[in-house]
Amino acid sequence: xxxxxxxxxxxxxxxxxxxxxxxxxxxxxxxxxxxxxxxxxxxxxxxxxxxxxxxxxxxxxxxxxxxxxxxxxxxxxxxxxxxxxxxxxxxxxxxxxxxxxxxxxxxxxxxxxxxxxxxxxxxxxxxxxxxxxxxxxxxxxxxxxxxxxxxxxxxxxxxxxxxxxxxxxxxxxxxxxxxxxxxxxxxxxxxxxxxxxxxxxxxxxxxxxxxxxxxxxxxxxxxxxxxxxxxxxxxxxxxxxxxxxxxxxxxxxxxxxxxxxxxxxxxxxxxxxxxxxxxxxxxxxxxxxxxxxxxxxxxxxxxxxxxxxxxxxxxxxxxxxxxxxxxx
Amino acid sequence: xxxxxxxxxxxxxxxxxxxxxxxxxxxxxxxxxxxxxxxxxxxxxxxxxxxxxxxxxxxxxxxxxxxxxxxxxxxxxxxxxxxxxxxxxxxxxxxxxxxxxxxxxxxxxxxxxxxxxxxxxxxxxxxxxxxxxxxxxxxxxxxxxxxxxxxxxxxxxxxxxxxxxxxxxxxxxxxxxxxxxxxxxxxxxxxxxxxxxxxxxxxxxxxxxxxxxxxxxxxxxxxxxxxxxxxxxxxxxxxxxxxxxxxxxxxxxxxxxxxxxxxxxxxxxxxxxxxxxxxxxxxxxxxxxxxxxxxxxxxxxxxxxxxxxxxxxxxxxxxxxxxxxxxx
Numbered sequence: 001x002x003x004x005x006x007x008x009x010x011x012x013x014x015x016x017x018x019x020x021x022x023x024x025x026x027x028x029x030x031x032x033x034x035x036x037x038x039x040x041x042x043x044x045x046x047x048x049x050x051x052x053x054x055x056x057x058x059x060x061x062x063x064x065x066x067x068x069x070x071x072x073x074x075x076x077x078x079x080x081x082x083x084x085x086x087x088x089x090x091x092x093x094x095x096x097x098x099x100x101x102x103x104x105x106x107x108x109x110x111x112x113x114x115x116x117x118x119x120x121x122x123x124x125x126x127x128x129x130x131x132x133x134x135x136x137x138x139x140x141x142x143x144x145x146x147x148x149x150x151x152x153x154x155x156x157x158x159x160x161x162x163x164x165x166x167x168x169x170x171x172x173x174x175x176x177x178x179x180x181x182x183x184x185x186x187x188x189x190x191x192x193x194x195x196x197x198x199x200x201x202x203x204x205x206x207x208x209x210x211x212x213x214x215x216x217x218x219x220x221x222x223x224x225x226x227x228x229x230x231x232x233x234x235x236x237x238x239x240x241x242x243x244x245x246x247x248x249x250x251x252x253x254x255x256x257x258x259x260x261x262x263x264x265x266x267x268x269x270x271x272x273x274x275x276x277x278x279x280x281x282x283x284x285x286x287x288x289x290x291x292x293x294x295x296x297x298x299x300x301x302x303x304x305x306x307x308x309x310x311x312x313x314x315x316x317x318x319x320x321x322x323x324x325x326x327x328x
Numbered sequence: 329x330x331x332x333x334x335x336x337x338x339x340x341x342x343x344x345x346x347x348x349x350x351x352x353x354x355x356x357x358x359x360x361x362x363x364x365x366x367x368x369x370x371x372x373x374x375x376x377x378x379x380x381x382x383x384x385x386x387x388x389x390x391x392x393x394x395x396x397x398x399x400x401x402x403x404x405x406x407x408x409x410x411x412x413x414x415x416x417x418x419x420x421x422x423x424x425x426x427x428x429x430x431x432x433x434x435x436x437x438x439x440x441x442x443x444x445x446x447x448x449x450x451x452x453x454x455x456x457x458x459x460x461x462x463x464x465x466x467x468x469x470x471x472x473x474x475x476x477x478x479x480x481x482x483x484x485x486x487x488x489x490x491x492x493x494x495x496x497x498x499x500x501x502x503x504x505x506x507x508x509x510x511x512x513x514x515x516x517x518x519x520x521x522x523x524x525x526x527x528x529x530x531x532x533x534x535x536x537x538x539x540x541x542x543x544x545x546x547x548x549x550x551x552x553x554x555x556x557x558x559x560x561x562x563x564x565x566x567x568x569x570x571x572x573x574x575x576x577x578x579x580x581x582x583x584x585x586x587x588x589x590x591x592x593x594x595x596x597x598x599x600x601x602x603x604x605x606x607x608x609x610x611x612x613x614x615x616x617x618x619x620x621x622x623x624x625x626x627x628x629x630x631x632x633x634x635x636x637x638x639x640x641x642x643x644x645x646x647x648x649x650x651x652x653x654x655x656x
Contacts, residue, residue, distance in 0.1 A: 005435060007335055009656040045373035049390045049397070052426050058386050058399065062377045069377070071386065073399055073421060075428025089428050093401060093419065098380050100403030100417050105433055107333060107656030324654060328337040328435035 006104040006316075008323035010111050016322055017111075017315045019118055019147060021154050024126070027119035028283060030310035033063045034252070035280025041305050044255070046231075053079045061305035068094045068103055070312035072305070074113065094312045102328070104316055112315065116307040118147035120251065120279075121203055121225050124299035126155040127282045128249065128290055129201045129223040133158045137195035139212055139236070140205030141165035141174040144227060146181075148203040153182050160185045162195045193217045196224070204228055204236040211264070215241035220294035227301045231259045237298065239268035246295040249287075250276050255302040262300060334432040334644075336651035338439050344650055345439075345643045347446055347475060349482050352454070355447035356611060358391060358638035362580070363608025366392045369633050372583070374559075381407045389633035396422045396431055398640035400633065402441065422640045430656070432644055440643065444635040446475035448579065448607075449531055449553050452627035454483040455610045456577065456618055457529045457551035461486045465523035467540055467564070468533030469493035469502040472555060474509075476531040481510050488513045490523045521545045524552075532556055532564040539592070543569035548622035555629045559587045565626065567596035574623040577615075578604050583630040590628060 017023070033039055041061035048055050054077035062069045074090040081087060092112055094104040106112060125133075133156040138145045141163065149161060161184050165171035171188045179186035189195045196202055196217040204212060206228045213224060215238055224245075226236045242248055242265040250256040253276055257263055265271040277287040279299060290297050345351070361367055369389035376383050382405035390397045402418040409415060420440055422432040434440060453461075461484040466473045469491065477489060489512050493499035499516045507514035517523045524530050524545040532540060534556045541552060543566055552573075554564045570576055570593045578584040581604055585591055593599040605615035607627060618625050 002337075002339075007433075007652075007654055009330075009654060011330075040375050040377060042373055042375045045370055045386055045388070047368050047370045047388055047390060049368060049425060049428075051390075051392060052428075054425075054428050056388070056397075056399070056423070056428065058373055058388070060373070060375055060384070060386070062375060062379075064379060069384075071384070071401055073423075075423055077426075077428035080427055083427065085427055085429065089430065091421065091430055091433075093421075095384070095401075095403055097377060097382075098405070099408055099411065099413055100377075100380075100382050100384065100405035101413070102417065102419055102435065105335075105419075107430065107654060109656065324335075324652060326335055326337060326435060326652060328437065 002327035003101050005102050005326050005328050006319060006323050007326055008104060008319060009107050010109045012322040013106060013108050013111055013315065016318045017115060019115055019150055023115060024119045024122040024151065024154060026310050026314040027116055027307055028123045030063060030306040031123060031280040032283045033065060034306045035278060035284045035286060038064045039306060052077055059305035059308055061309045062097060063306055063309050066309055066313045067097055068313050068316060069097050070094050070309045072308040074110065092308060092312050094316055106312065112311050114143055114147055116311040117144060117227060117303060118151040120301050120307055121148045121227060122151035122155045124225045124279060124301065125152045125201055128297045128299055129156055130221050130293055133200045135160040135162065135199045136201045137162040137199035138203050138205065139164050139192050139195060141167065141170040142205065144205040145174055146177055148205055148227065149178050150181060152201060152203060156201055158184060158201065162187050162189050162199055164189045164192045164195045206236060207234060208236050209233055211235050211238035213237045213241055215244050218244065218296050220296065223297045225299045225301060226261050229260050230302050232263055235261065235264035237261050239265040239270040242298060243270040245298045247290060247297040248276050249279055249282060249299045251279050251301045252304050253278060256300050260300040260302045330655035331429050333430050333654050333656050334647060334651050335654055336432060336647060337435050338437045340650040341434060341436050341439055341643060344646045345443060347443055347478055351443060352447045352450040352479065352482060354638050354642040355444055355635055356451045358634040359451060359608040360611045361391045361393060362634045363606060363612045363614060367634060380405055387633035387636055389637045390425060391634055391637050394637055394641045395425055396641050396644060397425050398422050398637045400636040402438065420636060420640050422644055434640065440639050442471060442475055444639040445472060445555060445631055446479040448629050448635055449476045449555060450479035450483045452553045452607060453480045453529055456625045456627055457484055458549050458621055461528045463488040463490065463527045464529045465490040465527035466531050466533065467492050467520050467523060469495065469498040470533065472533040473502055474505055476533055476555065477506050478509060480529060480531060484529055486512060490515050490517050490527055492517045492520045492523045534564060535562060536564050537561055539563050539566035541565045541569055543572050546572065546624050548624065551625045553627045553629060554589050557588050558630050560591055563589065563592035565589050567593040567598040570626060571598040573626045575618060575625040576604050577607055577610060577627045579607050579629045580632050581606060584628050588628045588630045
């Protein structure tokens with residue numbers, strides 16, 4: 001007997017799913033579930049395709065209490081811009097957690113990943129930043145820089161935003177977009193140090209392979225969320241900055257050890273004996289999290305299959321009859 | 329700019345793709361490519377969902393010379409028959425090996441896996457069985473038993489077929505189907521030993537967890553292909569039978585060590601110091617393979633992502649306008 005499968009494109013998804021507090025709550029629930037155990041989240045399947053300067057990652061997780069689980073495939077082909085194509089693409093497939101039948105295929109070109117990554121930044125800010133954030137800063141000027149600062153504003157409605165990027169024109173465009181979207185005062189900074197020194201909440205969203213944030217810039221009350229590093233060799237925060245923070249938190253320790261700031265710090269000889277808490281431990285109160293207004297905190301987000309399963313479940317419930325139904 | 333993606337169902341695929349010598353040749357090419365290196369085939373991503381007596385496996389491989397690579401997702405939910413649903417399902421996604429863009433989604437419910445698994449059996453028979461097979465035997469009575477014996481007949485047109493299964497009625501139905509399809513003499517055997525002793529080519533296709541084929545039954549000129557074991561704990565051939573064969577060949581050693589007959593034999597203390605050749609080594613002449621008409625040979629097939637990529641490429645070229653085009 002054929003099974004009805006809903007095929008949904010990026011444009012369908014953009015109509016039904018956006019960055020709002022519900023999305024943040026759904027991703028928060030994913031991290032809380034991850035902390036309480038019983039989640040099954042296998043290591044990421046990763047394949048390099050050196051002939052085409054490409055790679056592909058597959059992530060998944062089963063979360064008890066969610067009706068479905070997602071498998072996400074994320075190709076990154078870094079010569080695509082020469083062909084006029086985006087580097088990043090991909091899709092998610094949603095399966096019934098009871099029968100394993102395919103329920104939906106989200107041909108999202110990475111849109112749902114963008115959303116759930118931004119939402120995780122908001123979860124980190126909600127649970128780790130000081131309550132009153134006057135000034136927020138972002139290092140990075142792309143899609144994720146914009147989304148992160150919109151997400152952060154949902155939970156910490158800052159008044160002033162500082163933007164730094166290697167390309168000042170891109171930084172100016174990013175600042176202009178965010179100033180308009182959020183009705184905040186924006187400023188482009190030529191120095192990453194000034195962004196960090198003047199902000200209470202900083203998000204780094206770059207693919208940098210050398211640290212951008214130096215330990216000398218850290219100051220009481222600062223929270224930094226690093227979302228750029230998602231593979232070995234990427235690194236946004238200096239090893240001694242990571243080590244000198246009062247609290248360093250991973251989305252998933254086993255991933256950050258391979259692909260996050262923790263990996264880079266350990267390669268530099270720091271953080272060797274530290275077993276960090278996970279974001280879900282803070283959310284569920286298993287770890288106290290920030291203990292004073294003066295504490296310096298850092299959250300390292302490498303991106304988890306748990307977030308993919310959570311956002312895919314959330315979106316599926318909102319789809320209605322969007323897309324194409326195929327009987328397979 | 330949206331990218332056109334071809335969504336194809338099982339019934340579409342059954343119309344365009346079947347078990348024939350071209351399919352066997354395509355799978356042979358996959359194994360040959362696997363042997364020559366430059367293939368990227370990461371370990372299988374595997375996730376258990378104990379709450380639902382389910383599991384899901386993800387396989388992939390990049391094969392140089394093939395335009396696209398496939399990612400295959402295979403859920404197995406073993407309480408599904410109680411709900412009137414099949415245990416095994418799944419789909420394949422085809423990506424451009426040059427850009428990583430999604431080209432096609434094959435909602436095949438495992439049909440392409442059935443085909444590529446049967447074709448691998450034919451490749452093993454072509455390269456490892458004696459030239460003149462008079463009698464072939466199968467232990468197992470399901471879909472794969474039927475497909476394996478049809479595939480074997482393409483390369484070793486045997487005259488007589490012996491069928492054994494735990495359920496004699498199912499064995500009789502399997503024998504009747506194959507006798508009609510292949511125009512061969514068929515016989516249901518109540519003893520697995522009689523099947524092995526009287527056949528020159530045997531295929532085992534069961535999910536058995538205790539060995540079915542005993543070493544005492546092996547005889548000069550015998551070839552056995554074991555396709556049932558695809559995870560730790562499954563076992564069709566006794567450890568001492570594996571050890572006493574003149575030649576034991578893996579589809580992929582790294583997989584057979586975890587999931588194949590090799591895994592079971594080593595757990596029983598046999599084959600500890602053996603580094604077996606792979607099927608691709610035989611095809612490409614890197615290993616001599618069967619050296620006499622009297623040799624006893626065994627091939628262990630756990631199923632590789634290379635086969636998935638090969639069959640998906642092959643089918644994609646034959647699709648024409650089948651299915652639904654979605655611009656994503």
